[in-house]
Amino acid sequence: MSTLIDGKAQAARLREEIGRQVSRLRQHDLITPGLAVILVGEDHASQVYVRNKATQAREAGMASFEYRLADSAPQGKLLDLIERLNHDPEVHGILVQLPLPPQVDETRVIQAIHSDKDIDGFHPLNVGNIATGSSGMVPCTPLGCLMLLKHRLGELSGKRAVVLGRSNIVGKPMASLLLREHCTVTVAHSRTQDLAALCCEADILVAAVGRPGMVKGDWIKPGATVIDVGINRIEVDGRTRLVGDVDFAAVREGAGAITPVPGGVGPMTIACLLLNTLEATCRQHGIPFPDDIMSLAWGGTSSETT
Ligand code: NDP
Secondary structure: OOEEEOHHHHHHHHHHHHHHHHHHHHHHOOOOOEEEEEEEOOOHHHHHHHHHHHHHHHHOOOEEEEEEEOOOOOHHHHHHHHHHHHOOOOOOEEEEOOOOOOOOOHHHHHHHOOHHHEOOOOOHHHHHHHHOOOOOOOOHHHHHHHHHHHHHHOOOOOOEEEEEOOOOOOHHHHHHHHHHOOOEEEEEOOOOOOHHHHHOOOOEEEEOOOOOOOEOHHHOOOOOEEEEOOOEEEEEOOEEEEEOOEOHHHHHHHOOEEOOOOOOHHHHHHHHHHHHHHHHHHHHOOOOOOHHHHHHHHHOOOOEEO
């Protein structure tokens, strides 16, 4: 039986430390990190995500600004709001909840956010920075996955990593981050042949495809570390359950360690959003990013149960 990587506990510790640093910033520098979250439309899952992000920002002592636009809002209205927030000194991070309705061009919106305030790390400048190994805002979900991996494995250099999925928000940045850690990385997608054989070679397997239980028990190299990013809603006995992209019960038998869904990557994503907001605040005010939080983020106490 493999070790369970407890993302919930690790995220709670990270949020606690972020809260301490926010309080220090407020008291010593009279700066309150500000997070602006924009939601367009009525999508239920997006509403829940936005509410969680805003609540956790406030709990960490940050200022949270929520903007809700109608599903039919024209693109210009959203771009005007982003432009205003780009110039608002009380806002250090801007997040536009995806997906956006069809009349809005997602790429245009992402490019409109000032790269210094792009705490999601989706702006082309930040994407380029990760790809070239420079410092920049790193997308929250892959950043959270990398922290879980470093806590579990320490040094990642030389490991074989397979990333299932090539989206701009998870798969591609995850691959860049693992490459930066000197892993040998393969990215798989819907056209990849013989996924099972490929996965069997992985010391690290990150699944981000949005297909419930797709990764089977016999796809796993014994002792591998499995990070399940997927969040899929399925009906079981008339009730909605959240499951990952991994067949958890079967994969758990052979893996060395695995993240559960829920309670694995999800909580780390929100904690990393707060971390990015804190980092953006420090950068915008020319304050060094606190060492304490970096060591906790990358090498603190392990969060694992067997
Ligand atoms: P996308 O739909 O944008 O991308 C899915 C990727 O999976 C694509 O690259 C696609 O390939 C690939 N894929 C789909 N089907 C298969 C298949 N049968 N075999 C191999 N590859 C396949 O999804 P996201 O990256 O946005 O999200 C992935 C999952 O992660 C979702 O369940 C989402 O809910 C979850 N998620 C979780 C987060 C968290 O905080 N825990 C945050 C963000 C996402 P192709 O490119 O060829 O189409």
